[in-house]
Amino acid sequence: MKIHLEKMTPEEIIPGFLGKMIHGEKMTLVYWEVKKDAEVPEHSHENEQIMQVLEGEFEFTVDGSTAIYKSGELIVIPPHLPHSGKALTPCLLMDIFSPVREAYR
Structure with missing residues (x-):
């Protein structure tokens, strides 16, 4: 299945975090557009997560x-593991979750 990110409508999951979610059978990939100063409160989940900063600066507490x-x-x-974060600038982030992040369906 071919996916066009530019045609996807982002969903605001947390104030200031607009995500484009792609779900596979065993993982979820999310591209985030994050507004400056937007924060994700401390939380944890059953998923292993890999977060990459594509653009901007993001303060992350793990x-x-x-x-x-x-960037990069x-x-x-x-x-x-408890974690939280704050966008110090406007950011583009990518998250990978395994298993599928059911909360984002």
């Missing part, structure tokens, strides 16, 4: 440790 991630940088978040 299990109490905070770092700033810039990634982080792997194990399942059930």
Whole structure:
């Protein structure tokens, strides 16, 4: 199945986080457009997550440790680990979740 990202309508999952979600059989891929200063509150989930910053600067806290991630940088978040974040600039992010992120269906 061919997917055209530019034809997808983003969904605002959290204020300031507009996501285009693609679900496979065992994983979810999300492209996020994030507004400056938008925050994702601390949470955890059963999914393993890989987050990549495509554009901008994103402050990410994982299990109490905070770092700033810039374009081209990634982080792997194990399942059930508390994490949160804030867009320091407008950002484009990509998340991969395994298994499928059912909360985003």
